[in-house]
Amino acid sequence: MTVFRGIAHVYGDNIDTDRIIPGKYTKTLDVQTLAAHALEDLDPAFASRVRLGDILVAGHYFGAGSSREQAALAIKAAGISVVIARSFAGIFYRNAINIGLPLVEAPDHAILNGHQVWVDLGQGLVIDETAGCIYRATKMPPVMVAILRAGGLVNYLRQYGSYEAADRV
Amino acid sequence: MGQTIAEKIVSRHAGRQVMANEIAIVAVDGAMATDATAPLAITAFREMGGVRLWDPSRVVLVIDHAAPAPNEQVGNLHTLMRAFGREMGCVLYDVGEGICHQLMVEYGHVRPGQLILGADSHTPTYGALGAFAMGVGSTDLAAAWLTGQTWLKTPASIKIVLSGQLRPGVSAKDIILFLVKQLGTDGARYQAIEFTGTAIRELSLASRMTLANMTAEMGALTAFVDLQGLELPYQFDVVQPDPDAVYSTVYSFQVDDLRPQVAIPPAPSNVVPVDEVAGTPIQMAFIGSCTNSRLEDLHAAAAVLRGRKLAPGVRLIIAPASKQVMMMALRDGTMAALLEAGASFITAGCGPCVGTHQGIPGDDENVITSTNRNFRGRMGNPRANIYLAAPAVVAASALRGVITDPADVL
Ligand code: SF4
Numbered sequence: 259m260t261v262f263r264g265i266a267h268v269y270g271d272n273i274d275t276d277r278i279i280p281g282k283y284t285k286t287l288d289v290q291t292l293a294a295h296a297l298e299d300l301d302p303a304f305a306s307r308v309r310l311g312d313i314l315v316a317g318h319y320f321g322a323g324s325s326r327e328q329a330a331l332a333i334k335a336a337g338i339s340v341v342i343a344r345s346f347a348g349i350f351y352r353n354a355i356n357i358g359l360p361l362v363e364a365p366d367h368a369i370l371n372g373h374q375v376w377v378d379l380g381q382g383l384v385i386d387e388t389a390g391c392i393y394r395a396t397k398m399p400p401v402m403v404a405i406l407r408a409g410g411l412v413n414y415l416r417q418y419g420s421y422e423a424a425d426r427v
Numbered sequence: 428m429g430q431t432i433a434e435k436i437v438s439r440h441a442g443r444q445v446m447a448n449e450i451a452i453v454a455v456d457g458a459m460a461t462d463a464t465a466p467l468a469i470t471a472f473r474e475m476g477g478v479r480l481w482d483p484s485r486v487v488l489v490i491d492h493a494a495p496a497p498n499e500q501v502g503n504l505h506t507l508m509r510a511f512g513r514e515m516g517c518v519l520y521d522v523g524e525g526i527c528h529q530l531m532v533e534y535g536h537v538r539p540g541q542l543i544l545g546a547d548s549h550t551p552t553y554g555a556l557g558a559f560a561m562g563v564g565s566t567d568l569a570a571a572w573l574t575g576q577t578w579l580k581t582p583a584s585i586k587i588v589l590s591g592q593l594r595p596g597v598s599a600k601d602i603i604l605f606l607v608k609q610l611g612t613d614g615a616r617y618q619a620i621e622f623t624g625t626a627i628r629e630l631s632l633a634s635r636m637t638l639a640n641m642t643a644e645m646g647a648l649t650a651f652v653d654l655q656g657l658e659l660p661y662q663f664d665v666v667q668p669d670p671d672a673v674y675s676t677v678y679s680f681q682v683d684d685l686r687p688q689v690a691i692p693p694a695p696s697n698v699v700p701v702d703e704v705a706g707t708p709i710q711m712a713f714i715g716s717c718t719n720s721r722l723e724d725l726h727a728a729a730a731v732l733r734g735r736k737l738a739p740g741v742r743l744i745i746a747p748a749s750k751q752v753m754m755m756a757l758r759d760g761t762m763a764a765l766l767e768a769g770a771s772f773i774t775a776g777c778g779p780c781v782g783t784h785q786g787i788p789g790d791d792e793n794v795i796t797s798t799n800r801n802f803r804g805r806m807g808n809p810r811a812n813i814y815l816a817a818p819a820v821v822a823a824s825a826l827r828g829v830i831t832d833p834a835d836v837l
Contacts, residue, residue, distance in 0.1 A: 272612060272694070276802040280809075281781040285493055285501045287466055299809045319613045322646065323802060324781075325548040327467055327564035348617045348648055349548060353564035399450050401578050411566045415475045420574045421452045 260379035262339045262360070264313040266386075268371040271317035273300060275350065278321065278329040292328050293335035310337040313377070315369045317343065321350025330354040340377050342367060342384055355402045358410035363396040379406075401425075429669030431584040432651045433619035436559040436666060440542045447583040447673070456541035456558075457485045458571045461527045463492040463781070464546035466504045467565035469511050472572050479515070481575035486517035487536055489527035491776040496522075497784035525749025525775040528552040528717040532636065533749055539654060539663045544571050548643050549717050549799065554650035555635035556659075557666060559619075561649050582619040582648045583675045584668075585610075589626035591683035596833050598727065599634035600719055600797065600817035602626075603641040604688035608698035609678070616646035618675060621653070621668060626682045628656035633721040640718045641799050644695040687832055689795075690815035693803045701820055701832045710792040712825035713806075714770075714818050715746035716780040719797035724748075724818040725756045729764045731822035731833055737769035738828030743821075744786045745770050746778030770825075782807030795824045 276299070283295045297304040314333060320343035321329060330353045333341065340360040344367065354361045362377055364384045369375055373388035382395040398406075404424060408414035418424035428446070430438065438445045440453035460468050465488050480486050488508055496502035505522070512519035520530050528549055531537050539557035543550065546568040553560035561579070563571075571577050589602065620642050630638070635652040642650040654665050687701040714720060714728055725747065737743055745765060747753040753775050756762045762772065779786035780798045788794045788811035796806070801813035816824070819833035826836055 274800075274802045276782075276800070276804050280804045280807075281463075282783055282807050284463060285504060285783065287470060287504075299804045319616070319646070322612060323548065323800060325546055325550075325562045325564050326463065327566060330564070331467075345613070345616070347613070347646060349562050349564060352567060356564060356566040399580060401450055411570055412471050412474045415570055415573060421570075421576050421578055425452065 262377045264311045266313050266315045266369050266373050266375045268315040272319050274323040275329040279332040284326050284328040289331050289335040292332035296332040296336040308337050311339045313375050314338045314341045318345045321347040325349045327353045330357050330359050334359040355406050356411040364393040367393040429671030431668050431672040432666050433582050433584050437581045445581050449581050452578050455544050455571050457543040459487045460546040461492050462490045464565045465508050468569040471566045471569035477573045480572050483517040488512050488519040490521050491526050493783040494522040494776045523774050526717045529748040540666045551642050551650045552636050552640040554639035555652050557654045559649050584619040586621045586674045586677045588679040589624040591681045598817045599637040601688045603638050604698045607644045607696050610645045612696045613646040617648050620647050620650040623653040627653045633723045687820050692801045692812045704830050707830040709795045711788050711794040712743040712821050713796040715778045716798040718799045719818050720748040722752050722755050725761050727819040728822035729761045732768035733764040737825050741825050741828050743770040743825040746773045747775045750775050795821050797821050
C-alpha cells in the first residue's frame with residue numbers, strides 16, 4: 259500500500275483548485291463526473307490519457323485556493339495512485355490524506371513527463387527510474403500517516419471513534 | 428517562552444501549552460459548511476457511523492454557493508441538506524439569507540478567542556473578531572461534527588504592522604491586495620497572520636473582515652486582526668500576544684500613500700496600482716462575495732454611481748452579503764440609487780463569485796469584481812479575464828466602461 263510505480267504526468271507550479279476541478283462541476287456526489295472533468299482547464303486531454311495507477315507530478319503550491327475536497331476526489335477517481343509535488347497548499351494536503359489519496363512532498367524533485375516513477379511512502383523516497391534520480395520526501399506528521407494507513411479519515415474514525423482514542427493506540 | 432495569539436488559542440483548546448509546529452488535538456467551538464461542502468460532509472459523517480452531532484447548536488449549515496438552485500441536481504443537494512438539518516436539529520440558513528462567513532459573524536456564531544472550523548477556504552475571515560478560524564474540507568468537518576474535535580499543526584505566525592491613515596477612497600481591499608502582492612500567493616503558507624498597528628484602529632468590522640478574508644490568498648491557515656477600536660454588542664476577552672512571542676517574519680507598512688489596487692488575471696498576487704491598468708475596457712462588473720459586499724461596500728459604490736448611469740454595454744451585478752445588508756441598503760436608499768444607475772441586484776449569497784450561476788461571463792470578456800480570486804475559470808468561463816478590485820474601483824469602472832480610479836469620478 260505504501261509503494262507505487264507508474265507513469266508521471268508532469269505539470270507546473272501554482273495549480274489551483276479551480277484548475278483541478280472547476281467550481282461549476284463540484285455540485286455533485288458522483289465521483290465519476292468529477293473524474294471526467296479533472297484538470298480540464300489545464301489539460302483537456304488529461305482525463306482520457308491517464309491510466310489507473312499513473313502518478314501526478316507538480317511543482318510548487320499544488321492545490322491552492324478552495325477547500326473543495328472534490329479536487330482530491332477528482333484526481334483519485336481519475337485513477338491517479340499518488341501525487342508528487344515540490345509543495346502543497348494546506349487544505350488540499352489534508353483533504354487528500356483524509357480521502358485516502360497519498361501525497362508526497364519532494365521539494366527538489368525534477369521528474370520529467372512520461373518517466374517511470376517509483377514512490378516508497380514508508381521510506382520517504384521518490385525515484386525517477388527513467389532518469390535514474392532519487393529524491394527525498396518531507397516527513398508527514400504521524401497523525402496523517404495513521405489516517406493514510408487507515409485508508410482515510412472515515413475509516414480511521416470508524417476504527418477508533420475519536421482522535422484521542424487513536425492517539426492512545 | 429511567550430506565545431502568539433495562535434499559540435494561545437490552540438493551547439486553550441488543547442488543554443495544554445502548545446507552541447508553533449506542534450501537533451495538537453483541539454476542541455472546536457463551531458463548525459460551518461455550505462452547499463458546496465456539506466453534501467460530501469453528510470456522506471462522510473454517515474460513513475463514519477455518525478448518528479448525532481456532538482453539539483447541534485454549534486453546527487451551522489448555509490445554502491449560499493448556488494442559491495437559489497440553478498438546476499435539479501443542485502436542488503436535490505439542497506434538499507439533502509435541509510433533511511439533514513431537520514434530523515440533526517442544527518442551525519440552517521436557507522436560500523437568500525446570505526453568504527456563510529457574513530452570517531457566522533452577523534448572527535454571533537463566532538466570538539473572540541474561539542476556535543472555529545469552516546468547510547470553506549475563506550473561513551479565516553472570522554479573524555476580524557479575533558477567533559482562530561480555519562478552512563477544512565468536507566471529511567475534516569464531518570469528523571468535527573462527530574467528535575467536537577480536530578487535529579492541527581500549530582501554525583507559526585507572521586506579524587503585519589500597518590501604520591498611518593488611508594486616503595479617502597482607498598479601502599481595506601486595497602491594503603489586502605497590496606499585501607497579497609508583497610507576500611505572494613503562498614507567502615503565508617500554513618501560518619497565522621496577526622494584523623496590528625494604528626491603521627487598524629480606524630477600520631470598521633466590515634473592513635477588518637475584508638482584511639482577514641484575503642489572507643486565504645496568501646496561503647494563511649488563519650488570521651487575527653487586532654481588536655483595538657472594535658465595538659461589539661457583548662463583553663469579550665481579548666487574546667493578546669505576549670511581548671516576547673516569536674514570529675517567523677514581521678512586516679511594517681505605511682498606508683498613507685497607498686493608491687487603489689487591481690489584481691490582473693490570472694492570480695490574486697498580480698497586483699498593480701489602478702493607474703497601470705486604467706483604460707482597460709470591461710464588459711461586466713460584479714460587487715459581491717465574502718470579501719466585499721457589506722453595507723459600506725454598497726455605500727462606496729453608490730457614492731460613485733448616485734445620479735449617474737452605467738456606461739453603455741456594461742452590466743453591473745450586485746449580490747449583497749446578506750438579507751440584513753440588503754434590508755439596510757433598501758431602507759437607506761442605497762439600493763434605489765444603484766438600481767437607478769443601471770445595476771442589477773441578485774439574491775444575497777455567493778452569486779457569480781464561484782462561477783456556478785447568475786452571471787457567467789462570455790468568451791474574451793473582461794470582468795472587474797470585488798471578489799477574491801481571479802484564477803482562470805473561477806467565474807465559470809476559462810476564456811474570460813477577471814480583475815479584482817475594491818467596490819469603489821468596480822463602480823467607477825462600470826461607470827466609465829474602462830478600468831478607472833474612483834478619484835477620477837468622485
Ligand atoms: S462569496 Fe465567493 S469566496 Fe466567499 S464563500 Fe462564497 S464562493 Fe467562496
